[in-house]
Amino acid sequence: MPSFDPERMFAARLARMxxxxxxxxxxxxxxxxxxxxxxxALNIGEPDFDTPDHIRAAAKRAIDAGHTHYPPxxxxxxxxxxIARKLREENGLDYAPDEIVVTGGAKQALANAMFALLEKxxxxxxxxxxxxAYRGLVELVGATAVIxxxxxxxxxxxxxxxxxxxITEKSRLLILNTPGNPSxxxxxxxxxxxxxxxxxxxxRLMVISDEIYEYILFDGARMHSIAALxxxxxxxxTVNGFSKGFAMTGWRLGYAAAARPxxxxxxxxxxxxxxGANSIAQHxxxxxxxxxxxxxxxxxxxxxxxxxFVMQRLRAIEGVRAVAPEGAFYVLADVSADGGEDDAALCDxxxxxxxxxxxxxxxxxxxxxxxxxxxxxxxxxxxxxxxFAAGLAAS
Ligand code: PLP
Numbered sequence: 001m002p003s004f005d006p007e008r009m010f011a012a013r014l015a016r017m018x019x020x021x022x023x024x025x026x027x028x029x030x031x032x033x034x035x036x037x038x039x040x041a042l043n044i045g046e047p048d049f050d051t052p053d054h055i056r057a058a059a060k061r062a063i064d065a066g067h068t069h070y071p072p073x074x075x076x077x078x079x080x081x082x083i084a085r086k087l088r089e090e091n092g093l094d095y096a097p098d099e100i101v102v103t104g105g106a107k108q109a110l111a112n113a114m115f116a117l118l119e120k121x122x123x124x125x126x127x128x129x130x131x132x133a134y135r136g137l138v139e140l141v142g143a144t145a146v147i148x149x150x151x152x153x154x155x156x157x158x159x160x161x162x163x164x165x166x167i168t169e170k171s172r173l174l175i176l177n178t179p180g181n182p183s184x185x186x187x188x189x190x191x192x193x194x195x196x197x198x199x200x201x202x203x204r205l206m207v208i209s210d211e212i213y214e215y216i217l218f219d220g221a222r223m224h225s226i227a228a229l230x231x232x233x234x235x236x237x238t239v240n241g242f243s244k245g246f247a248m249t250g251w252r253l254g255y256a257a258a259a260r261p262x263x264x265x266x267x268x269x270x271x272x273x274x275x276g277a278n279s280i281a282q283h284x285x286x287x288x289x290x291x292x293x294x295x296x297x298x299x300x301x302x303x304x305x306x307x308x309f310v311m312q313r314l315r316a317i318e319g320v321r322a323v324a325p326e327g328a329f330y331v332l333a334d335v336s337a338d339g340g341e342d343d344a345a346l347c348d349x350x351x352x353x354x355x356x357x358x359x360x361x362x363x364x365x366x367x368x369x370x371x372x373x374x375x376x377x378x379x380x381x382x383x384x385x386x387x388f389a390a391g392l393a394a395s
Pocket of ligand 1: 241242243249252254
């Protein structure tokens, strides 16, 4: 009898998926911590704050009130109405509640949208540096990622003419992320207008705009949503969520806003995958949107102080270049001046020898850089950056 080999049972798509380098670094760090080492984590992509009290209280009330049943697939009516209000008041976007789909994190909104829109062979334009999960999802659905890079000399901003040159007959989707992870770039209205003009010239091109870091802005940077621009409402899926702004990563709650036929397609996909987002978390999210924002403002102030500290420290490290982020809580440090060691090898060495965890920029389409997260305490940032500098000097 031939023996059973589970490896031979796997679908080809499993081999197409590589382990996220972000998650790989997190796993290696956990292994070192479990082995008793003092590891400074500057690789973390989540707020180092707990969810504000009034949001947690709303969740407790929801449990006690018995909101423990399946919610509607596209989300609770009250939450969709609150999101529609938020989009109108804060982003200048006009969506009805039935044009909003509440999802299990922004990531689920991205997955639903890509499964609903993309076929094998379709091209997805991905300005780099990009959040690595976009690429993973594109590969999972069998589409092709067309990477359009920016360098540190571009200030990590992809010039529109470079985007234009990447658009072909097969282009179906352009993925924007503002404020950007890992670049910290916040797209200006004029930049979005130039991109919108490109998109309007291609009738089969759509846009996903991931705005999950929208509240984390520095030095007067202003948030703009491309869906608000002329002719873009029907072409853009705006993705957002509660993880970053409200420190709610573990609640797994996000949403997509899009014109009715698209929203229905996204909801249909969600019905197949999960049948809807967690009911308790949805009640908490209503409190997040409708309640006081002091805690959000406090967090942003703290990120701003840390950003100042990190930039000051980085400027003093020889061989390192960095552009001050306008938003989100990361800075990309260019370490390519040293030549030789590639960013993944450098991060592995810094973790093993100096016990500081950073994320290699190659994962984001920015080779020769490392991503430093300042969602970490001031003490950890000071010590982590000392270790980073010492590790670089020893290379
Ligand atoms: N979009 C970007 C740009 C992110 O950096 C992240 C998380 O790191 C997400 C989306 C995921 O958000 P969520 O926790 O809502 O799935």
